[in-house]
Amino acid sequence: MPETDAKKIGRVTRERFDEIVAELRAEVREDHRIQFVVGDRALEVEPMRRRGGSMPNGDDDLFTVSESLHLLSEETGILYSTIERHRWTAFEFVTSKVEPAPTGPSMVVAAEAQLVTEAGECPGEVLVFTQGGYLSWLEVCSWSDDIEVTLAAARHWLQTRS
Known part of the structure; x- marks a missing residue:
């Protein structure tokens, strides 16, 4: 640089x-x-x-x-x-379910949610990161070797909970 x-x-x-x-x-x-x-x-x-x-x-x-x-x-x-x-x-x-993103000069985990399947299993989580007060990226993490965790699956599991 x-x-x-x-x-x-x-x-x-x-x-x-x-x-x-x-x-x-x-x-x-x-x-x-x-x-x-x-x-x-x-x-x-x-x-x-x-x-x-x-x-x-x-x-x-x-x-x-x-x-x-x-x-x-x-x-x-x-x-x-x-x-x-x-x-x-x-x-x-839904604004009532949203809190302002944490701010700071470094990378911050602004939100996280555990993924729960219809069978009650928890195969992973979703993390939302901010940097400098701006949304930076979304990460879908898998903890399971048996259940495929994708962005589409994460969205489905998160929607069925609400």
Whole structure:
């Protein structure tokens, strides 16, 4: 790693480089916030329906869920898949069950959950790490030689507990 007190980094001064870093950090913070705004607004336009609820029901619904979200996508310039994903995340996100992530300059385990199968076995755990106050990565750990522990399996086991 080059020394960080150099007068120039790439084609910009150290001062300009620090301004760029501060600007990008602010944009990243805003980007994380905007994901929830998009999801919340998409849920407002089209609340989640029961399975098979994609068709309009009666005279009240003029559009299917897909049509409404496609129109929202076209009008905002946000990809349909992004709107759909953020809508689902907003639906699944229960703020009362979430605590703020621990902050600090080093890597921190922000959350952990043991995985429990339908049979009551505990084949592993999920760890969520933060660094510098930002979510950093998710780790799925396996303690079992007999039960395959994957991200999909972990999600299933965690959802069946709630």
